[in-house]
Every structure is written in structure tokens, then in C-alpha cells.
Amino acid sequence: MGNYPGVTVEKKSGWLKKQRIIVRDFPGTYSLNPKTMDERIVSEMVQSWRKPENRPKAAIVIVDATNLTRNLYLALQILDWQVPTIIALNMMDEARKQGIHIDVDTLRVRLNAHAVIPTSAKYGEGIEDIVDAIVSIPGDHQPEETQPRLLEIERFLEPIEPLKNYLEILYDRLNHHPLVEALRLLSEPGYINYLLPYCTVDEIETLRGLLEDVKNTFRNYDIPYQSLEQAARYAYIDVYLADTVHQEKVEQKHLSEKIDGLLTHRVAGPIIFIGILAFIFNAIFSWAQYPMEAISYGVDWLSVYAANRLPDGDLQSLIVDGVIAGVGSILVFFPQIILLVFFLAVLEDSGYMSRMAFMMDRFMRKIGLHGRSVLPLLSGFACAIPAIMSSRTIENWRDRIITILITPLMSCSARLPVYTLLIAAFIPDKQILGFFSLQGITLMGIYFLGMFTAIFVALIFKNIFKRRASNVLIMELPPYRMPLPQSIWWQIYDRGKAFLVNAGSIILAISIVLWFLASYPRAENHQQLSAKERLEFSFAGRLGHAIEPAIEPLGYDWKIGVGLITSFAAREVIVSTLATIYNLENEEAGKRSLIEAMQADRDSQGNPVFTTLVAVSLMVFFAYAAQCMATFAIIKRETNSWRWPVFMVIYMTVLAYLASLIVYQGGRLMGWS
DSSP states (O other): OOSSTTSOSSOEEEEOTTSSOEEEEOOOOSOSSOOSHHHHHHHHHHHGGGSGGGOOSOEEEEEEGGGHHHHHHHHHHHHTTTOOEEEEEEOHHHHHHTTEEEOHHHHHHHHTOSEEEEOBTTTTBTHHHHHHHHHTSOTTOOOOOOOOSOOSOGGGHHHHHHHHHHHHHTHHHHOSOHHHHHHHHHHOTTGGGGGGGGSOHHHHHHHHHHHHHHHHHHHHTTOOGGGHHHHHHHHHIIIIIGGGEEESOOOSSOHHHHHHHHHTOTTHHHHHHHHHHHHHHHHHHHHTHHHHHHHHHHHHHHHHHHHHHSOTTHHHHIIIIIIIHHHHHHHTTHHHHHHHHHHHHHHHHTTHHHHHHHHHHHHHHHTTOOGGGHHHHHHTTTOHHHHHHHGGGOOOHHHHHHHHHHGGGSOOTTTHHHHHHHHHHHSOOOEETTTEEHHHHHHHHHHHHHHHHHHHHHHHHHHHSOOSSOOOOOOOOOOOOOOOHHHHHHHHHHHHHHIIIIIHHHHHHHHHHHHHHHHOSOOTTGGGSOHHHHHHHSHHHHHHHHHHHHHGGGTOOHHHHHHHHHTTTOTTHHHHHHHHHHHHHOSSTTSSOHHHHHHHOBOTTSOBSOOHHHHHHHHHHHHHOOOOHHHHHHHHHHHTOSHHHHHHHHHHHHHHHHHHHHHHHHHHHTTOO
């Protein structure tokens, strides 16, 4: 449970090993009083327990053993539903280091929980005990009638009594303790909506009337009824549970606080942040060089091998020029994508990502956003889809919409192959200050371009979508930790698998379709035409030449135009598109790399098709353009409207075109090439 990077923002399911039991993981939350979309997922799931058939065999509440009294609030709310509950005291290894001792047996008895188990995800402690506790629950388990875990509300019972008594009448349908229901109705304005499916219209109207009467009574006595449940539950924790936790010593200053003094400093913090990003982008180029060369060599070998083994004809061309050239050209950049995911995972798991949100909160407010917007924006470096989903942690709908609309401006890993291809081909590999490479600095610059543009666009949206109320950033800063190797591995595995399976399947399909469009129709004098003339006669050539007048002011020829169209399916597809086109244009398939083909390409006047200026213009276009169908779909799902994804496509496409136009035409006026 938590509200910092790394916690789940959607529910996930899987089978428990060696058991016919499904385990569902839900978003981290501190209570069943939801304020954000991810917390609402948990609340709605628990509310479904009103129907006996929806009740799980058991509920596992994972709490932070180093801060137990605060984390037990959610556990108390879950226990009141009379579902067998297992309390997992996680991070017990850190609790022991801090001199914290927990009387597990006493805690279990006082909570009346099925089990209380010390655990450590880091070392695997307690995992088997949790499995045994789940298996030990009998299949015909009947819930025990228990009193709600509340305290010190006796003096408030009289005003609540009429509402509580009416809820007792409805207990056979609501299946939840009437006093708890009454307190939740008082503390949460929309809570009554959970009762609508189980009550008649007249019963709901009666409830509304009784609820308003109770509120008026509390208002007359100047009693804050909205916080009654919180006060009662924390009083219960203080009286009955606090003495189960003992701490031998309290450090004067925790190590994380000492580190924060430097990393979150107003001046040193941003400088360190920029230095970290500069290191990451330089490492992406330098560290990935050898595995990329190995993959490139393997793709070239496979291309030549297939060309020699297959007879001349369409099948050979499809396999060599379509499939191998298209998919292989993207596979080469796989090490760089893995490196990017690795660095982001380290920043997240170490706890540094949360500090970025803390440092940026004041600045984000000035541009009309919330500090929590930093987390989706930084996650957008890896992929816009989970980044947009992580915006669920933002409470304010206006802030969430703006965050969703500007997140695609952050250069995701799908853009990385495009940037890398163009930088490697047209930016010299020079050293700056003896440490940073010009290519790495260029890559960092294009990433920062997206970040600064997102800030500028947010300022515009700030004036379009007026803020109705101010929200304060309340976010837990987890202690700095050494990232768990297995956690890093699974994040790399998931992103790598998604790239190879999802993006790979899209690229494979488009490569095959593009091969057909670039190979047909065939002219009557097909054999007498050069490969370049055949390509221009094809469907792809005709399509490219048709849109060429619109993109020529940006410095693009018809081949790039075809790539721009295909890349709307996925941004990195432009690389495979160019690889397929150049392979078909080249008489000797597999003899020349894509970079060499781009560098050698000439137009009808003998001028280079690609120059440094064209490469920069194309990188700027891809930094801004909304070219990812999956992103459109996730925005539609998250906003429940087509209006926002359509708006995003329009504004980002116009922005990309105008920015590229300014770069190319401005560069020409200044004599650049």
C-alpha cells in the first residue's frame, strides 16, 4: 500500500503456484475512502462483497511494519467486512534494523485476524506462511459476527442512532455493519451511491433524509462529523494496538533524511537530476554499442543466408526485404530500450522518483499542474500507456486531464529507435568536455525538448481549463533502498516482452503489408526498370509522391512520407518502413545497412535526401507527433470519451508540423545543411 511510484494502479490476477487459488493484486491505498481513481478500484471491489458470491476466500492486507499504527487503518476497515483476513507485516527486515519489535500473537488476537505474518518481500520471508494460511481456511468458512473496530464514539451515538437503526433494517441486503455504514455515509459524500443497487428508491430517499438530519445535528453542536470514522479508528489503534509495537531506539536522523538534504536541495537537487539524465542518455549510446553491433551482424547474416537459400522471386523478396529487413531494423535497438527501462526502474525502486515529484511540486503548481503529475510524465519516458494509467493517482479531474494530454509529449522508448537511427547516421561522434558525447547530448536535448514543450503546453491549458480549487501534494516518500534485482528484472522482462511481442507483431504485419504495397503493381516493362523506378511505380511510391507536396517544406521526401503514415500504428515502425523501402530499392539485399542507405540516398538532382538538418527536423516531428494507436485507445478508456484523444491527435500533429517547418526552413535561412 502506498501512493508513490512503483505501486499498482490497476488490478492484476494470477494463479497461486501449486494451488487452484486466484490471487488478485489491487492498487495501493491507505483506506477505503477513495480520493483518486486507483483507490476507487479498491473501494468498489470491497463494496462488491455485499453479495456473498463475490466474497473472496480471504483478504491479504500488506502493511508497512516500520509504520504499523498508521497502516492498520485499512486493515481495520477490511476486517469489519468479516472476510478471513491475513495481515502481512512487510519490510520486517527494515523494522528489525530500526529496533522495532511487534508482538505478532497479541496483535492477531486483538484484531481477530485469521493470521498475522511477518514478511519481507526483499528476502522472501513469510511467503510460504502466507500460502499455508490461505490453504488452511476451510472451504465452508462462515464469517464470525464481530463488533466494528471503533472507539470513543459513544457520545456521538445518540445523533447517529436513527440512521443506524434504519440501516439495521436493511442489513440483510447491505451485509455490512450498520454503525460503520452510518459513519461512512457521514464521512464520504458519494458513499450512498454504493447502496443504490441494494435499496429501493423510497429507501434511498429515506436514507438521504435521515443522513441530512444527522449532519444538521452535528452542525448545530459544531462537531466535524466528516472525521468521526477516522477519529474512532485511530483511537482504537492507540488504545488496543499501539502497545503491541515497541521500539528500542530512535535515530536522531534517518539516513534517507541525510541523503534528501542533498538530493532535494533547491539548487543542488535539480543539478544532480540533470546530471543523472545526462549520464543515462550517454550510457544508452555507449553501453548499447556492442550488443547492437552483434544484433546488426546477426540480422545481416540472416538476410544474406535467406537470400542465398531461397530461390529468386517474390518469396525471397518478402522474407529478405520485408520480414527480415523490417523486423531486424527495429530489433537492433532492443538493447537501448532495455537500458532505458533499466535506468527508470532503478530510479523508481530506489525511491528517487518520488523525490523528483517532491522537488517539482512548487514548479508544477506555477504551470497549473499538481506535483503528482511529475510521476506520469517521468514514466512517459518508458511508455505513455502505463504513464497515462498512473495519472489515476491525481485527485483533481482537471489536473488529470492536462497530465494525460501532455504525457505523450515525453519521448517514450518507442521513439528511441528513431532518434538513435538519425543521431547515429547524421550526428558526429565527438567528445564534449572529454566525458560526454555529442550524440548523447543530442539525445538528451531531444528528450528535454519534449519536457520543456510539455511545460509550455501545460501553461496554455492552465488558462483554458480553469482550476476550481487548490490541492495540496500529500505523498509518502519511501526510504532510499537498494533496488531489488528480481524487481528490476521483472520490469525489464515485462517491457522487453511487450516490445518484442506487441510492437514486434505490429512491425511484422506492417512490414508484410508494406512489402506488398512497395512491390505491386508491376509495370509492363517491369524487368527493364531499375529497382528505384519499380519502387516509385508501386502503390507505396504513388502514395508517397501524393503526400510529398505537403511534407516537402519540412525537408522530407516521399519515402519519409510513407514512414510517417505507417508510424501512426507505432512510432518505431518508420524505421522498419525505411528499411523495407531501401532494401527493395537496393539491388543487392543485405549488402548495405539502413544507415549507409540513408547516407547514400540522392534525389533526382543528385542532392542528399537526408542531411543533418533533415534529421533534426524529423526528430523534432517525432518528439511532438501523436503516432501511437495504443495511446489513443488508452486515453479513450481513461477519459471515457473520444473527445480527448481526438483533441490530442489534432494539437500534437499541428504542433509537430509547425515545429519541424520552423526548424527546417529556419535552418536553411541560416545556411545550415
